[in-house]
Amino acid sequence: MDITGDPSSGYEVSGQIDGSDSIGIYNSDGELVAEGTADEAGSFSIEFDADQVVPGETLKIISEDEDGNTGSEFQVTVPYEKSEEIDEEAAASDGGGNGNLPDTGVPAAPLGIAAAGLLILGSILTFFRRSPK
Structure with a gap:
């Protein structure tokens, strides 16, 4: 299961x-947000307005067969910002990253430089501490 979009566009x-079951998407209060039907292969895509959910909210996706029997149940978390699917070819060519830490958006380069500096400093201190005088 995958959820894409943002609070401004849905x-x-x-x-x-x-x-080819019917699918219901429910908010954290158990209210139906959207529904749709999977195709014969089981694939589905259901769009809904942003005002029906809250960013960070956990949604339940529940499938139901034509006899009304509940099938699979999944959960997704509504994203805070627009999320885009990564083109696999582009991800392979550029390492798949955008320079930010996942889930936080914090630039990784300054943290990596600071971590490398601390590692070097620790190595130097360890060397001088163990070397005979």
């Missing part, structure tokens, strides 16, 4: 389930 939940 969201889309897509995924794969067994069979």
